[in-house]
Amino acid sequence: MSAGHFLIGGELEVRRLGFGAMRVCGPGVWGPPADRASALQLLRHVVKSGVNLIDTADAYGPDVSEELIAEALYPYPKDLVIATKGGLTRQGPGQWLSDGRPEYLRKAIEGSLRRLRTDCIDLYQLHAVDDEVPIEDSIGELAAAQRRGEIRSIGVSNVTAVQLVQAQAEATIVTVQNKYNLTTRKSDEVLDYCAELGIGFIPWFPLDTGRLATADGVLSLIARAHDATTAQVALAWLLARAPVVLPIPGTSSIAHFDENEGANRVELNKEEMQALSGLDQAR
Numbered sequence: 001m002s003a004g005h006f007l008i009g010g011e012l013e014v015r016r017l018g019f020g021a022m023r024v025c026g027p028g029v030w031g032p033p034a035d036r037a038s039a040l041q042l043l044r045h046v047v048k049s050g051v052n053l054i055d056t057a058d059a060y061g062p063d064v065s066e067e068l069i070a071e072a073l074y075p076y077p078k079d080l081v082i083a084t085k086g087g088l089t090r091q092g093p094g095q096w097l098s099d100g101r102p103e104y105l106r107k108a109i110e111g112s113l114r115r116l117r118t119d120c121i122d123l124y125q126l127h128a129v130d131d132e133v134p135i136e137d138s139i140g141e142l143a144a145a146q147r148r149g150e151i152r153s154i155g156v157s158n159v160t161a162v163q164l165v166q167a168q169a170e171a172t173i174v175t176v177q178n179k180y181n182l183t184t185r186k187s188d189e190v191l192d193y194c195a196e197l198g199i200g201f202i203p204w205f206p207l208d209t210g211r212l213a214t215a216d217g218v219l220s221l222i223a224r225a226h227d228a229t230t231a232q233v234a235l236a237w238l239l240a241r242a243p244v245v246l247p248i249p250g251t252s253s254i255a256h257f258d259e260n261e262g263a264n265r266v267e268l269n270k271e272e273m274q275a276l277s278g279l280d281q282a283r
Helices: 036-048 064-073 102-116 135-147 161-168 188-197 218-225 230-241 254-265 270-277
Strands: 005-008 012-015 053-055 081-086 121-126 151-157 173-179 200-204
Touching (some): 036 053, 036 064, 036 254, 064 102, 081 102, 102 121, 102 135, 121 135, 121 173, 135 151, 135 161, 151 161, 151 200, 161 173, 161 188, 173 188, 188 200, 218 230, 230 254, 230 270
Parallel strands (some): 053 081, 081 121, 151 173, 173 200
Antiparallel strands (some): 005 012
């Protein structure tokens, strides 16, 4: 199937199959990539391929992903939508701590504006809810930045349905980014809510097929029927799950990126969708 397009917030038109720029950093999403030239080449290849939604965060590196995006792509194509996030701090490889204080988010937004070399961020997302800070306070700071013209649209990440409703009371929320894939469906309720309201749903970690990719499993059988990889089928399932779903598979390899793009040609029928949706899942 063709990924098609989606209007984020009714105004930012993106191709539904985007790119997650977390893996252009070093191991553990920490530090620079081992091959900076290859990372820059990959980012340019992504845009040349027609992808116009790139998702990043100040915590990726930290700072590294945003800096590489600007180095590779600035001045940006007019149709390119760069989504970034703030609200997680880094202490080392694989370490992530929440900080949703308004004063921290204000500095985080300033830093992202500087690194991305822009006056206005297309889509800024609260990276995670800080249990020590009311979500209303965190989103309230993003709304203030939106009024100042520093960010165009607001999204949230790693939220429950209740938290999403709380965020909506403070600002217009145009996207939700939660972990979601064939084996992790805890956000089904959130996704269905987004689909009902036309809110973009960005599944992170979209390719965690894990034990489902066994040679004689349903996923592999369907992949062989379409002369596709299991990853391509997993992405095709996400695209068919709801028209608001915007997968952002990430990679550090051009070859792997091109493989993921092959999901566009996989057309799953009703029976295949039912079989995949009925697989054992972590809820």
